[in-house]
Amino acid sequence: xxxxxxxxxxxxxxxxxxxxxxxxxxxxxxxxxxxxxxxxxxxxxxxxxxxxxxxxxxxxxxxxxxxxxxxxxxxxxxxxxxxxxxxxxxxxxxxxxxxxxxxxxxxxxxxxxxxxxxxxxxxxxxxxxxxxxxxxxxxxxxxxxxxxxxxxxxxxxxxxxxxxxxxxxxxxxxxxxxxxxxxxxxxxxxxxxxxxxxxxxxxxxxxxxxxxxxxxxxxxxxxxxxxxxxxxxxxxxxxxxxxxxxxxxxxxxxxxxxxxxxxxxxxxxxxxxxxxxxxxxxxxxxxxxxxxxxxxxxxxxxxxxxxxxxxxxxxxxxxxxxxxxxxxxxxxxxxxxxxxxxxxxxxxxxxxxxxxxxxxxxxxxxxxxxxxxxxxxxxxxxxxxxxxxxxxxxxxxxxxxxxxxxxxxxxxxxxxxxxxxxxxxxxxxxxxxxxxxxxxxxxxxxxxxx
Amino acid sequence: xxxxxxxxxxxxxxxxxxxxxxxxxxxxxxxxxxxxxxxxxxxxxxxxxxxxxxxxxxxxxxxxxxxxxxxxxxxxxxxxxxxxxxxxxxxxxxxxxxxxxxxxxxxxxxxxxxxxxxxxxxxxxxxxxxxxxxxxxxxxxxxxxxxxxxxxxxxxxxxxxxxxxxxxxxxxxxxxxxxxxxxxxxxxxxxxxxxxxxxxxxxxxxxxxxxxxxxxxxxxxxxxxxxxxxxxxxxxxxxxxxxxxxxxxxxxxxxxxxxxxxxxxxxxxxxxxxxxxxxxxxxxxxxxxxxxxxxxxxxxxxxxxxxxxxxxxxxxxxxxxxxxxxxxxxxxxxxxxxxxxxxxxxxxxxxxxxxxxxxxxxxxxxxxxxxxxxxxxxxxxxxxxxxxxxxxxxxxxxxxxxxxxxxxxxxxxxxxxxxxxxxxxxxxxxxxxxxxxxxxxxxxxxxxxxxxxxxxxxxxxxxxxxxxxxxxxxxxxxxxxxxxxxxxxxxxxxx
Numbered sequence: 012x013x014x015x016x017x018x019x020x021x022x023x024x025x026x027x028x029x030x031x032x033x034x035x036x037x038x039x040x041x042x043x044x045x046x047x048x049x050x051x052x053x054x055x056x057x058x059x060x061x062x063x064x065x066x067x068x069x070x071x072x073x074x075x076x077x078x079x080x081x082x083x084x085x086x087x088x089x090x091x092x093x094x095x096x097x098x099x100x101x102x103x104x105x106x107x108x109x110x111x112x113x114x115x116x117x118x119x120x121x122x123x124x125x126x127x128x129x130x131x132x133x134x135x136x137x138x139x140x141x142x143x144x145x146x147x148x149x150x151x152x153x154x155x156x157x158x159x160x161x162x163x164x165x166x167x168x169x170x171x172x173x174x175x176x177x178x179x180x181x182x183x184x185x186x187x188x189x190x191x192x193x194x195x196x197x198x199x200x201x202x203x204x205x206x207x208x209x210x211x212x213x214x215x216x217x218x219x220x221x222x223x224x225x226x227x228x229x230x231x232x233x234x235x236x237x238x239x240x241x242x243x244x245x246x247x248x249x250x251x252x253x254x255x256x257x258x259x260x261x262x263x264x265x266x267x268x269x270x271x272x273x274x275x276x277x278x279x280x281x282x283x284x285x286x287x288x289x290x291x292x293x294x295x296x297x298x299x300x301x302x303x304x305x306x307x308x309x310x311x312x313x314x315x316x317x318x319x320x321x322x323x324x325x326x327x328x329x330x331x332x333x334x335x336x337x338x339x340x341x342x343x344x345x346x347x348x349x350x351x352x353x354x355x356x357x358x359x360x361x362x363x364x365x366x367x368x369x370x371x372x373x374x375x376x377x378x379x380x381x382x383x384x385x386x387x388x389x390x391x392x393x394x395x396x397x398x399x400x401x402x403x404x405x406x407x408x409x410x411x412x413x414x415x416x417x418x419x420x421x422x423x424x425x426x427x428x429x430x431x432x433x434x435x436x437x438x439x440x441x442x443x444x445x446x447x448x449x450x451x452x453x454x455x456x457x458x459x460x461x
Numbered sequence: 462x463x464x465x466x467x468x469x470x471x472x473x474x475x476x477x478x479x480x481x482x483x484x485x486x487x488x489x490x491x492x493x494x495x496x497x498x499x500x501x502x503x504x505x506x507x508x509x510x511x512x513x514x515x516x517x518x519x520x521x522x523x524x525x526x527x528x529x530x531x532x533x534x535x536x537x538x539x540x541x542x543x544x545x546x547x548x549x550x551x552x553x554x555x556x557x558x559x560x561x562x563x564x565x566x567x568x569x570x571x572x573x574x575x576x577x578x579x580x581x582x583x584x585x586x587x588x589x590x591x592x593x594x595x596x597x598x599x600x601x602x603x604x605x606x607x608x609x610x611x612x613x614x615x616x617x618x619x620x621x622x623x624x625x626x627x628x629x630x631x632x633x634x635x636x637x638x639x640x641x642x643x644x645x646x647x648x649x650x651x652x653x654x655x656x657x658x659x660x661x662x663x664x665x666x667x668x669x670x671x672x673x674x675x676x677x678x679x680x681x682x683x684x685x686x687x688x689x690x691x692x693x694x695x696x697x698x699x700x701x702x703x704x705x706x707x708x709x710x711x712x713x714x715x716x717x718x719x720x721x722x723x724x725x726x727x728x729x730x731x732x733x734x735x736x737x738x739x740x741x742x743x744x745x746x747x748x749x750x751x752x753x754x755x756x757x758x759x760x761x762x763x764x765x766x767x768x769x770x771x772x773x774x775x776x777x778x779x780x781x782x783x784x785x786x787x788x789x790x791x792x793x794x795x796x797x798x799x800x801x802x803x804x805x806x807x808x809x810x811x812x813x814x815x816x817x818x819x820x821x822x823x824x825x826x827x828x829x830x831x832x833x834x835x836x837x838x839x840x841x842x843x844x845x846x847x848x849x850x851x852x853x854x855x856x857x858x859x860x861x862x863x864x865x866x867x868x869x870x871x872x873x874x875x876x877x878x879x880x881x882x883x884x885x886x887x888x889x890x891x892x893x894x895x896x897x898x899x900x901x902x903x904x905x906x907x908x909x910x911x912x913x914x915x916x917x918x919x920x921x922x923x924x925x926x927x928x929x930x931x932x933x934x935x936x937x938x939x940x941x942x943x944x945x946x947x948x949x950x951x952x953x954x955x956x
Contacts, residue, residue, distance in 0.1 A: 037540055059539050060872040061516055099502030101801055106507050108792045109859040111866020130869040132510040139507050157500075160804030164760070168807050168827050172760045174654040275757045278650050310585035320582075323640060326647045348647045375590040386542075386592035386613055393540045394873050 049222025082198015096147035131231035220251035230395035259337030500801035553603035672742035761929030766823030
């Protein structure tokens with residue numbers, strides 16, 4: 012068992028060297044300013060490539076949606092490309108691409124994010140476009156109908172026309188009782204149809220205010236000059252009353268929940284298991300992050316080695332901890348090999364979980380989680396876009412943009428006992444939701460391939 | 462400054478300053494893009510910089526080693542990471558035995574499953590403990606196979622040593638081969654549930670016939686037949702250094718890279734193989750509408766296209782510009798019309814590939830069932846418009862400007878830059894190929910773009926693939942000869 016053997020002194024020296032070399036090369040510096048209208052501005056200067064990224068993270072996502080209006084935050088995101096006072100419909104992305112940039116918008120439960128990456132001489136263009144739509148979105152019935160169609164096609168493409176598309180929705184619907192996290196980001200077709208121009212206008216006024224957003228800029232800029240430009244474009248936009256905080260509290264689950272779905276587009280069974288866990292970056296989250304790595308990350312993980320490779324029951328079994336600011340789910344998902352039993356896979360998953368609770372965790376497993384987060388920290392600052400996204404997220408969610416420099420240290424501080432403790436506390440039967448997806452026979456000749 | 466040259470267009474956004482410094486001038490602000498559709502309205506008030514961005518392309522250090530390996534290193538010390546790739550021409554799927562399509566791909570994948578000193582589990586543990594990666598792969602129709610990896614600088618020596626071990630000393634354990642076969646058999650079943658897979662499988666089949674370029678997946682019969690001995694033999698015969706390229710980028714110098722290669726790959730001895738060459742695929746038969754009936758579909762997946770060209774073709778840049786106008790992103794005509802104007806789809810794009818053998822050009826979109834016919838007509842109308850009408854000046858200039866300026870973004874990624882240089886080397890392109898990129902794109906004219914559309918999007922060459930609800934099949938008969946298939950690819954009707 013040489014892989015567990017080590018000389019403590021040599022290892023300690025090596026670890027110190029590694030940390031030192033990382034922090035020297037990869038510490039991110041930034042400025043953090045609040046404008047008069049409440050817009051938080053974070054600027055991280057880096058002149059290694061003639062590129063800038065501008066990111067606006069709005070503090071609104073699908074968890075802010077009310078019943079009957081699911082999918083709204085994301086539908087709204089599409090409206091942000093349909094024009095504002097000084098920008099025509101479609102002009103935003105046309106200007107970005109025609110000047111060599113890239114851009115997009117993305118919505119999840121927690122936030123709605125917009126970005127532009129451009130050659131560094133186009134900083135004004137990006138700031139102007141973002142400020143104009145923050146100040147004065149142009150909301151018309153025609154634009155809304157057009158984007159409603161696009162979003163409904165997005166739903167068909169990603170959910171309704173895909174095997175296991177509905178599985179993802181089923182897990183959250185069964186696991187959560189509070190509507191905040193219960194429904195999907197894409198929303199239901201009926202609710203998308205119900206969204207009105209007045210809904211869009213009210214949503215814009217409530218959530219798309221400077222005091223409800225973080226603007227983060229990274230790359231080839233001079234901080235002071237950049238901040239002056241930001242003030243020029245953004246500071247005149249009026250603040251709005253802060254939106255009421257959304258109630259995300261989730262009642263404690265007291266018994267296992269279970270559902271079996273039939274999926275006409277699937278040909279192989281799949282099992283999904285979700286456990287309620289506390290929010291990301293809460294004290295137990297670090298242990299849960301390492302636990303997800305030990306159980307389900309990569310080919311050295313316990314699920315892969317035992318269930319995929321040794322027992323040959325599944326083609327993949329993965330695990331992930333939560334990234335929610337509110338109550339989260341620790342998710343496990345397994346795709347069965349042809350001809351194997353769901354019951355056997357489920358039992359095998361639980362057996363591995365019990366082994367973590369009771370048994371040792373190898374040094375390599377702890378090193379793996381630690382080094383993986385160090386590597387992600389390094390990778391996330393290599394591009395201006397991922398750097399700006401991380402700064403905006405850490406500032407908006409946890410009021411601490413410096414987590415970009417310190418988060419990996421939190422993971423490095425986790426001990427095997429912490430991993431065992433969180434596994435024993437959260438990965439218990441009464442706290443789990445199990446969704447099994449079975450192929451539904453489609454009738455005709457398509458069964459031939461089984 | 463070297464000779465000052467005026468580039469013959471208004472729309473040059475960047476100048477490349479490197480081994481060959483060029484200068485450029487532009488006149489006035491960039492043209493707002495024209496309104497190809499009422500869905501896009503340019504108010505033109507946003508401030509666009511007209512200042513030229515001077516960029517310096519970093520250059521890789523390059524050296525030829527005695528065993529035939531060409532080593533390329535692009536230094537970039539911004540972050541303590543190193544990425545490497547060992548590219549081996551002649552070990553890709555193009556060189557599969559005729560009765561064993563997929564053998565190269567299986568061989569490459571299985572190389573990571575055990576070496577003379579390490580089991581598959583030990584390999585996984587070493588890599589994942591260090592947050593490093595090593596993988597081996599070969600395309601089903603590619604000329605090359607490769608071993609690639611990445612790690613933090615501190616783990617580079619161990620990671621490269623492991624990659625070398627995987628390359629030189631794979632043992633292809635039979636036990637792991639059996640496990641691999643079972644996993645892949647499951648994947649073969651699962652992939653048939655994806656409409657996108659069914660579309661690309663059919664597209665490649667009708668475009669390339671029995672040429673290796675037609676392959677998109679392993680097959681069950683080959684999995685049944687393949688043995689450990691076949692893998693050993695294929696590896697021995699094809700994984701030779703004679704024409705290989707090793708490329709490294711990131712926190713490393715040429716001296717350190719060379720030292721690592723000479724130390725860890727000392728046993729990789731030059732063989733006597735000629736530079737690998739490949740035959741072009743025959744042109745497909747007459748264009749048809751190939752309809753794959755997929756029960757329970759709520760969308761129709763379209764894939765329309767033809768064979769394209771080889772990477773070294775003089776038409777390559779022109780086709781790039783033509784493709785950009787038609788479907789190269791959210792500003793392309795397909796997206797603008799099919800999504801932003803009509804609301805038929807979440808996305809509509811086109812793209813193309815080119816290798817030593819001809820690749821393909823294709824347009825794709827996914828639309829809901831009840832607009833399938835209307836969307837199909839618009840899709841084909843936009844392709845026809847590329848042939849029938851010159852692209853308006855302003856639209857063309859805007860596209861070219863965007864393509865050139867976006868080149869600056871690749872400077873953020875040493876890997877992307879090095880990949881460009883690898884392409885230059887592997888295809889024998891001129892040394893200043895990337896320095897001249899802005900000039901070449903700028904110089905492309907309306908007439909060239911229209912000629913390229915006529916040549917590459919010629920209606921008799923355009924194969925049409927549609928995957929969707931069986932009830933929609935009948936409708937397509939109005940538009941051409943329809944061949945209908947089931948989701949296993951068997952012909953149900955037509956020919």
